[in-house]
Amino acid sequence: MKFLDLFAGIGGFRLGLEQAGHTCVGFVEIDKFARKSYEAIFDTKGEYTEHDINCINTKELPEADIWCFGFPCQDISVAGKQKGFEGNRSSLFFAVTRKLHELKDEKKPSYLFIENVKNLLSINSGWDFASLQIELDSLGYDIEWDILNSKEVVPQNRERVFIIGHFRGRGTRKVFPIIRKGEPIDSPKQKIIRVFDGRNTGTYGSQDVVSPDGIAGTLNTMGGGNREPKIAIREATKKGFDEAYKGDSVKLKFPNSKVKRGRVGHGKAHTLQAGLNQGIVSNDLRIRKLTPRECWRLQGFPDWAFDRAEKVNSNSQLYKQSGNSVTVPVIYEIAKRMNWKEIE
Known part of the structure; x- marks a missing residue:
């Protein structure tokens, strides 16, 4: 049609x-x-x-x-x-x-x-x-x-x-x-398949976040049922923090907020917005910003589409465009x- x-x-x-x-x-x-x-x-x-x-x-x-x-x-x-x-x-x-x-x-x-x-x-x-x-x-x-x-x-x-x-x-x-x-x-039984495991290759951590076709998942579980290593992220909950593992997303917009909850996205990104609002826990347990390409992947755009857009727009616009899409x-x-x- x-x-x-x-x-x-x-x-x-x-x-x-x-x-x-x-x-x-x-x-x-x-x-x-x-x-x-x-x-x-x-x-x-x-x-x-x-x-x-x-x-x-x-x-x-x-x-x-x-x-x-x-x-x-x-x-x-x-x-x-x-x-x-x-x-x-x-x-x-x-x-x-x-x-x-x-x-x-x-x-x-x-x-x-x-x-x-x-x-x-x-x-x-x-x-x-x-x-x-x-x-x-x-x-x-x-x-x-x-x-x-x-x-x-x-x-x-x-x-x-x-x-x-x-x-x-x-x-x-x-x-x-x-x-x-x-x-x-x-359905909670719907599975997301990992197509590239960046943890064991020594390559850039973003490759363990999403695949070029937007279908791959992030780190899920490790042998024995525990996910480790991890870092603590301050959060406005009774516990006061949440645990983030390699591949988890972390909201960056309100890093010191006393009222914002849910700063860690376990195994997935938070909702993308017009401005860059989150990072990812990398292989070396540091929080880095998502790249514009990763944000486009999280919206299911293939890399060839991002490559064409990247030639005509700045990173700030590419972040905004992914969040608005x-x-x-x-x-x-x-x-x-x-x-x-x-x-x-």
Whole structure:
């Protein structure tokens, strides 16, 4: 199917959708640095594009079966000011729906594929999410949604809500719940396989964190059931500290905080943010910063994509872009269930 990539960022939606066999017909992205990465990664020659979602002329839009977008979450995230849809950024959701209102029913996409922070479900006592449902219903869409955690496919703890809008009468396929091998995707039995063991090679510790395809795990257990050696990380708990082992992530943003908990990510990274907010315990038991490449890997981007983006952007922008992106393998898992053909 054909899709339009809105709030495109560096192309996390696009990469996952293309891996599932869908075709991009255009993209919209206002950030000039994200656009540089996007255009370096993908062949966008001849495609429709616009910078500002508010400037879209619906008469010029290419027809698409899917509109995908992760509209800005700054006003919804628990780390923000909690303005919800009254905020200037997250209210851009309605900039998209205004364009849909301008389209005749036969021109509207069959699917809407939406991503945001899970707080979208509860902010303002749930009234914002109710407003979203009412708005999409007025456009002719029935919706389903679920919360998925990136840790099931990459070593990063990142919960996000995904919403699928189905245009009534089109015979679209239900997507959720996502089941893998007879179990939900968030099953605790789901295993992550180590594909490179940096502990025993004497190489740079980052190679023991994530693989180029974003599937490898970090240090898990050692013989005898104990993980050692380890270091103590100050934490705002009754115990006062947590134990970190080689490969564990450590939050760097509030190193001396007396109220922040959960500073150690055991066997996985914390949620990536727009700025570098965490490090990793290396083989010599020192805490070092994650590299931009590692952050992109934690979002499931292949190294060839990072290599292209690295040529056109600074490290600070690459960190920001990874934190703002969606997790590619999660997008793929959803997108392959939106194909018209039967899922294997």
